[in-house]
Amino acid sequence: MPRPKRHRRILGKPPIKCFKPDTTSDELIEVTLDEFEAIRLRDYHGIKQKKSAEIMGISQPTFHRIITSARSKIAKALVEGKTIILKGGDYITDKKRYKCLDCQFEWISPKKEYKKCPDCGSENITIIGEDIMPGRIGMQRGRGMRAGPPRACKCIECGYEIPKTPGVPCRSEKCPKCGGIMCAAD
Incomplete structure:
Protein backbone atom coordinates (compact mmCIF):
# COMPACT_ATOMS: atom_id res chain seq x y z
CA MET A 1 0.00 0.00 0.00
CA PRO A 2 1.51 3.36 -1.00
CA ARG A 3 2.22 6.04 1.54
CA PRO A 4 -0.50 8.73 1.77
CA LYS A 5 0.25 11.90 -0.18
CA ARG A 6 1.47 14.77 1.97
CA HIS A 7 -0.28 18.09 1.47
CA ARG A 8 1.90 20.97 0.35
CA ARG A 9 1.76 24.36 2.03
CA ILE A 10 1.02 27.32 -0.20
CA LEU A 11 0.77 31.00 0.63
CA GLY A 12 -2.61 31.38 -1.03
CA LYS A 13 -4.42 31.15 -4.31
CA PRO A 14 -2.90 33.20 -7.14
CA PRO A 15 -4.76 36.36 -8.15
CA ILE A 16 -4.86 35.28 -11.80
CA LYS A 17 -6.06 31.79 -12.68
CA CYS A 18 -5.66 31.75 -16.47
CA PHE A 19 -3.04 32.74 -19.05
CA LYS A 20 -4.12 32.61 -22.68
CA PRO A 21 -1.87 33.27 -25.67
CA ASP A 22 -3.02 35.30 -28.63
CA THR A 23 -3.82 32.17 -30.70
CA THR A 24 -6.88 30.12 -31.51
CA SER A 25 -5.72 27.01 -29.61
CA ASP A 26 -8.43 25.60 -27.34
CA GLU A 27 -6.18 23.11 -25.54
CA LEU A 28 -5.67 23.74 -21.82
CA ILE A 29 -2.70 22.88 -19.64
CA GLU A 30 -3.49 22.61 -15.93
CA VAL A 31 -0.81 23.73 -13.48
CA THR A 32 -1.72 22.77 -9.90
CA LEU A 33 -1.48 25.33 -7.12
CA ASP A 34 1.39 23.46 -5.44
CA GLU A 35 3.30 23.60 -8.76
CA PHE A 36 2.54 27.33 -8.95
CA GLU A 37 3.85 27.80 -5.39
CA ALA A 38 7.07 25.91 -6.24
CA ILE A 39 7.62 28.15 -9.30
CA ARG A 40 6.86 31.25 -7.20
CA LEU A 41 9.35 30.32 -4.49
CA ARG A 42 12.22 28.95 -6.60
CA ASP A 43 12.04 30.84 -9.90
CA TYR A 44 10.28 34.11 -9.05
CA HIS A 45 11.84 34.74 -5.62
CA GLY A 46 15.06 32.77 -6.27
CA ILE A 47 14.93 30.85 -2.98
CA LYS A 48 17.15 27.76 -2.91
CA GLN A 49 15.42 24.41 -3.42
CA LYS A 50 16.08 23.14 0.10
CA LYS A 51 14.63 26.27 1.72
CA SER A 52 11.66 26.29 -0.68
CA ALA A 53 10.87 22.66 0.18
CA GLU A 54 11.03 23.56 3.87
CA ILE A 55 8.62 26.48 3.39
CA MET A 56 6.17 24.19 1.55
CA GLY A 57 6.50 21.49 4.23
CA ILE A 58 7.73 18.76 1.86
CA SER A 59 10.97 16.89 1.18
CA GLN A 60 13.54 18.23 -1.25
CA PRO A 61 13.06 15.33 -3.74
CA THR A 62 9.28 15.94 -3.72
CA PHE A 63 9.87 19.65 -4.32
CA HIS A 64 12.15 18.77 -7.24
CA ARG A 65 9.47 16.54 -8.81
CA ILE A 66 6.83 19.28 -8.39
CA ILE A 67 8.94 22.05 -9.91
CA THR A 68 10.13 19.82 -12.78
CA SER A 69 6.51 19.01 -13.61
CA ALA A 70 5.50 22.70 -13.44
CA ARG A 71 8.38 23.84 -15.65
CA SER A 72 7.58 21.14 -18.21
CA LYS A 73 3.91 22.17 -18.38
CA ILE A 74 4.73 25.88 -18.67
CA ALA A 75 7.35 25.22 -21.37
CA LYS A 76 4.84 23.14 -23.36
CA ALA A 77 2.23 25.92 -23.09
CA LEU A 78 4.71 28.58 -24.24
CA VAL A 79 6.15 26.59 -27.14
CA GLU A 80 2.82 25.21 -28.41
CA GLY A 81 0.73 28.32 -27.64
CA LYS A 82 -1.68 26.69 -25.18
CA THR A 83 -3.73 28.20 -22.35
CA ILE A 84 -2.43 27.73 -18.78
CA ILE A 85 -5.06 27.20 -16.07
CA LEU A 86 -4.05 27.34 -12.38
CA LYS A 87 -6.21 25.11 -10.17
CA GLY A 88 -6.45 22.08 -7.92
CA GLY A 89 -3.79 19.96 -6.32
CA ASP A 90 -3.17 18.69 -2.80
CA TYR A 91 -2.42 21.70 -0.65
CA ILE A 92 -3.18 23.50 2.60
CA THR A 93 -2.90 27.15 3.53
CA ASP A 94 -1.88 28.63 6.86
CA LYS A 95 -2.65 31.93 8.45
CA LYS A 96 0.71 31.99 10.25
CA ARG A 97 2.80 33.91 7.79
CA TYR A 98 5.98 35.88 7.89
CA LYS A 99 6.56 39.02 5.87
CA CYS A 100 9.84 40.76 5.11
CA LEU A 101 9.39 44.49 5.52
CA ASP A 102 12.34 45.21 3.20
CA CYS A 103 11.58 43.09 0.09
CA GLN A 104 7.83 42.42 0.83
CA PHE A 105 8.33 38.62 0.46
CA GLU A 106 5.75 36.50 2.33
CA TRP A 107 6.16 32.88 3.41
CA ILE A 108 4.59 30.25 5.65
CA SER A 109 6.29 28.21 8.35
CA PRO A 110 4.18 26.58 11.06
CA LYS A 111 7.06 24.75 12.78
CA LYS A 112 10.25 26.75 12.36
CA GLU A 113 10.83 30.23 13.76
CA TYR A 114 12.60 32.55 11.32
CA LYS A 115 14.97 35.36 12.25
CA LYS A 116 15.90 36.29 8.65
CA CYS A 117 14.05 36.53 5.36
CA PRO A 118 14.82 33.49 3.15
CA ASP A 119 14.64 35.72 0.07
CA CYS A 120 16.90 38.69 0.89
CA GLY A 121 18.41 37.76 4.28
CA SER A 122 17.01 40.83 6.05
CA GLU A 123 16.24 40.63 9.77
CA ASN A 124 13.41 43.16 9.33
CA ILE A 125 10.57 40.57 9.34
CA THR A 126 7.18 40.40 11.02
CA ILE A 127 4.58 37.70 11.71
CA ILE A 128 1.29 38.38 9.91
CA GLY A 129 -0.93 35.72 11.54
CA GLU A 130 -0.66 32.88 14.03
CA ASP A 131 -3.63 30.55 13.36
CA ILE A 132 -3.54 27.53 11.08
CA MET A 133 -6.65 27.17 8.94
CA PRO A 134 -8.44 23.89 9.77
CA GLY A 135 -8.98 21.22 7.15
CA ARG A 136 -7.67 20.87 3.64
CA ILE A 137 -8.26 23.07 0.68
CA GLY A 138 -7.96 21.74 -2.83
CA MET A 139 -9.31 18.90 -4.90
CA GLN A 140 -9.05 16.13 -2.29
CA ARG A 141 -12.19 13.99 -2.74
CA GLY A 142 -14.23 17.00 -3.82
CA ARG A 143 -13.49 19.15 -0.77
CA GLY A 144 -12.88 22.85 -1.02
CA MET A 145 -13.67 23.31 -4.70
Missing part, protein backbone atom coordinates in the same frame (compact mmCIF):
# COMPACT_ATOMS: atom_id res chain seq x y z
CA ARG A 146 -17.06 24.26 -6.07
CA ALA A 147 -18.47 21.68 -8.46
CA GLY A 148 -19.74 22.58 -11.90
CA PRO A 149 -18.92 25.31 -14.38
CA PRO A 150 -17.74 28.77 -13.29
CA ARG A 151 -20.35 31.41 -12.51
CA ALA A 152 -18.53 34.23 -14.26
CA CYS A 153 -15.91 35.02 -16.88
CA LYS A 154 -13.15 37.50 -15.98
CA CYS A 155 -10.98 39.55 -18.34
CA ILE A 156 -7.28 38.76 -17.83
CA GLU A 157 -6.32 42.29 -18.89
CA CYS A 158 -8.71 44.66 -17.08
CA GLY A 159 -10.42 42.35 -14.54
CA TYR A 160 -13.96 43.05 -15.80
CA GLU A 161 -16.40 40.20 -15.02
CA ILE A 162 -19.48 39.08 -16.92
CA PRO A 163 -21.93 36.28 -16.08
CA LYS A 164 -21.02 32.98 -17.75
CA THR A 165 -23.12 32.00 -20.74
CA PRO A 166 -24.08 28.30 -20.35
CA GLY A 167 -22.43 26.10 -22.98
CA VAL A 168 -19.97 28.79 -24.12
CA PRO A 169 -16.37 28.54 -22.84
CA CYS A 170 -15.07 31.75 -21.22
CA ARG A 171 -11.95 31.62 -23.40
CA SER A 172 -14.09 32.14 -26.52
CA GLU A 173 -15.67 35.33 -25.09
CA LYS A 174 -14.17 38.80 -25.56
CA CYS A 175 -14.26 41.47 -22.86
CA PRO A 176 -16.99 44.02 -23.66
CA LYS A 177 -14.95 46.73 -21.93
CA CYS A 178 -11.47 46.35 -23.46
CA GLY A 179 -11.77 43.49 -25.97
CA GLY A 180 -9.37 41.30 -23.96
CA ILE A 181 -9.43 37.55 -23.43
CA MET A 182 -11.78 36.12 -20.79
CA CYS A 183 -11.03 33.25 -18.40
CA ALA A 184 -13.17 31.38 -15.86
CA ALA A 185 -13.59 33.11 -12.49
CA ASP A 186 -14.94 31.35 -9.40
